[in-house]
Amino acid sequence: NAGVTQTPKFQVLKTGQSMTLQCAQDMNHNSMYWYRQDPGMGLRLIYYSASEGTTDKGEVPNGYNVSRLNKREFSLRLESAAPSQTSVYFCASSGDRGGEQYFGPGTRLTVT
C-alpha cells in the first residue's frame, strides 16, 4: 500500500518549457488535490478534483492545467513554465469531502 506517489521528485526547467507532474493514489479516494508550497506561504490549493471526471480551480490556478485521468491518477501540467512557479508541489487525496488528507512526498521544481 504505497499511499500517494508523485513523480518526479526533482525537476529543473528553463523558462517556457512544459512538463507534467504525475500523482497516483491507491486508497480508492474520491478527492484529489494539487498544492504548491512556498517559503512562509503555507500550502495553497492549485486545483482539486472531487471525483473522477471533475476538476475545479483552487486559489492559485493560473498557469496550470490538470487532468483526472481515472480514480487513481491526477496530473498537473505547466504549459509554459515561469520562474514564479518555482516551488514544492504536493499532491494529496482524501476519502470523504472534508476528511483528512494524505499527502505525497512532493516534487521540488526550479524554473530558471
Add this chain to the structure above:
Amino acid sequence: GQQVMQIPQYQHVQEGEDFTTYCNSSTTLSNIQWYKQRPGGHPVFLIQLVKSGEVKKQKRLTFQFGEAKKNSSLHITATQTTDVGTYFCAVPGTYKYIFGTGTRLKVLA
C-alpha cells in the same frame, strides 16, 4: 474572504520545555484540522476537531477547539527533538481547505 492566522511563525524551545501554537479564524468553523510537516517532508494529518470546546490528546500533544469555534490550539508538553517541524492548521474554505502559514518549531537539545 476567510482568513486564518497562525501564531507564532517561529518558536525555538529548549528540549523539555512546552510549546503552543494558535490558529485563529475570522469566521466560525465547522471543523479544524492539524498537520505536521517534518523538515524536507510532507504534511501528515494529526487530528480533526469538530465540537465546540473539544479537547483531544495524543500522548504529549493536546488539541483544543475554542468555544466559539473560531480558534484552536496545539500544545506540546515537554518537547523532544522528534517534535521538530512545522505545524499547520487547516480550515474549511471556499477552495476546500485553507492552510495556515504554519508554526515552525525548533527544539534545542
